[in-house]
Amino acid sequence: MAWKSKTRSLQVFDTELSADAVEWCPVSPNHSILACGTYQLQKGGGEENATPSRIGRVYLFEFRHEGPMCPPLTELQRMDTAAILDLKWCHVPVSDRAVLGMATATGELQLYTLSRSQEGSHSLQSLSSLEVGAERLALSLDWSTGRLDSSDVRIVCSDSAGCTSVLSLAEGALTTLSQWKAHDFEAWISAFSYWDTQLVYSGGDDCKLKGWDLRIGPSSPTFISKRHSMGVCSIHSNPHREHILATGSYDEQVLLWDGRNMRQPLSETPLGGGVWRLKWHPSHQHLLLAACMHNDFHILHCQQALEGSAGACPIVTSYILHSSLAYGADWSRLSLEDHTPCSPPATEPKESPAESRGHLRIQYESPTASFDTSLEDDAGRYIPEGTAAPQTSPAPVPTLNPDEDAPSLSCLLASCSFYDHMLHVWRWDWTPEQAVQESQQC
Known part of the structure; x- marks a missing residue:
């Protein structure tokens, strides 16, 4: 069965x-609640050797079903903080x-x-904090609760000194259980x-990717694994399929793994951007x-790879409306059955960056401001040296079905980008071509 894929932008918010x-x-x-974190490197005030400072802000929003003419995202709170490199909700x-x-x-x-007042408004209240190390940046965190297990709530955190820390949360307090040197450079x-x-x-x-x-113990x-050729910067365990792991890197590849055999990945998918x-x-x-x-945001369908096919995972849709570095993205569990999109569908560009002949420019820094080496065109898309620009249109996927044989799939997502300081809320609809044709005939 062929499927029709469509993305629609619902709202854009400037995070400053x-x-x-x-x-x-x-x-x-609380599935309607959305958090967004920011990171801003501020150069020293005119002094050549001044140490740059890093500031941040966390935003709290609520997605509300109030009709097609109303922006669905309502800001509930903004709070100035230290610069934020990563944020994640505990799953339970x-x-x-x-x-x-x-x-x-x-x-x-x-x-x-997340607290709720008597008037019904949500806000964030400080619970606990712990320094994982002096003179370093905390770069990522993950909760142990991905399969909705609340029996032992722990956090793993990585930092710019190459260390990994495991912490426990009990009675509202954080305690370090272990910390070790995991990588030679930023973890x-x-x-x-x-x-x-x-x-x-x-x-x-x-x-390096390590287990x-x-x-x-961490001795x-x-x-x-040295299967990635550049820095490894994303890892996510599949909460639905045991042993399945996804990793991503600056080398622009997504690798899927079976944790029982880390010698060779199940599949490798090039995505044209770190x-x-x-x-x-x-x-x-x-x-x-x-x-x-x-190279924007993409949704991959990994069924064939997880069932033994060695080929790349097909892209079923891409969201291309950001104009800068695509950093943050997440799925919502909120149902969209009763919500009507309030903006026109996103359209693919008529020409690729290479076809537009935009000039190249240097405009990139790592989150720790440790290097400045990448090339972008006028549209903010990366073009690797000596290679053609990646195609922006997803490949056709004629034979794939959503899980559970659903008649259609509608998802709410959020994404954010760096230099243009933008948060986008958007939806993705995946519908059988037959159903689309029947609706058009009615």
Whole structure:
């Protein structure tokens, strides 16, 4: 069966500071709550050797169904913080409240609870914080609760000193359980195996992907993979399929792995931009969302790869309306059945960056401001040296079906981009061609 894929922009919000992390709340009944984190590097005030400072802000929004003429996103709170490198909600309530974790440029892991006033308004309230190390940036965090297991709530955090830390959350307080040197340079990402939370994965700027078993201690990794050719910056365990892991890198590849055999990936998919974040769909096991820095946001369908096909995962849709580095992206669990889009469909560009002959320019810095090396065209899209620009249109996917044989699929997503400091809320509809034709005939 052929399927028709369509994205629609619902709202765009200017975050003022560079936006790099966005997360929908996974805890019911708060699926309409969205958090967005920002990171801004401020140069020293005119002094040549002045140390730059990093500032940030967290925004809290609510998505409301108020009709097609009303912007669906309502700002509930904005709070100035240290610069935010990553933020993630705990998948389960802690003491009956949703908890948001933030990795900051001060080397702290900060936790906030989602509170509700008597008037019904939501806000973030500080719960706990802990410094993972002096003179370093906390770069990422992941919760052990990805399969909705609340029996042992822990956090893994990586930092710019190449270290990985595992912390516990008990009675509202953070405690460091272990910390070790995991990578030679920045440890961009760390993540739990949601199926066995004694297993932790980490990726760093040394181009290595590593596994760790907390039961035997961090003295040596369970594996070291050099399959990625550049820094490893995204890892996500599939909460629906045991042993399945997705990783992404500055080398522009998404690799799918079976954790029982880390010698060779199940599949390799080139995406034309450094893969900064990967998110499996909260309920559809084959759908993977990728934020691709220099090449927009894409949704991959991974069914064939997970069933043994060695080919690349097809792209079922792309969201191309950001004009800068694609950093943060997330799926919402909120139903869209009763909500009508209030803006026209996104359209693909008529020509690629190479065809437009826009001049190249240097305009990129890593989140830790450690290098400045990439090329972009006038549209803000990356063009690797010596290679043609990647195609922007997704490949046709004529034979794939959504999970559970659903008649159609409608998803709410959020994404954010860096230099243009923009947050986008958008929807993706995936419908059988037959159903589309029948609706047009009615």
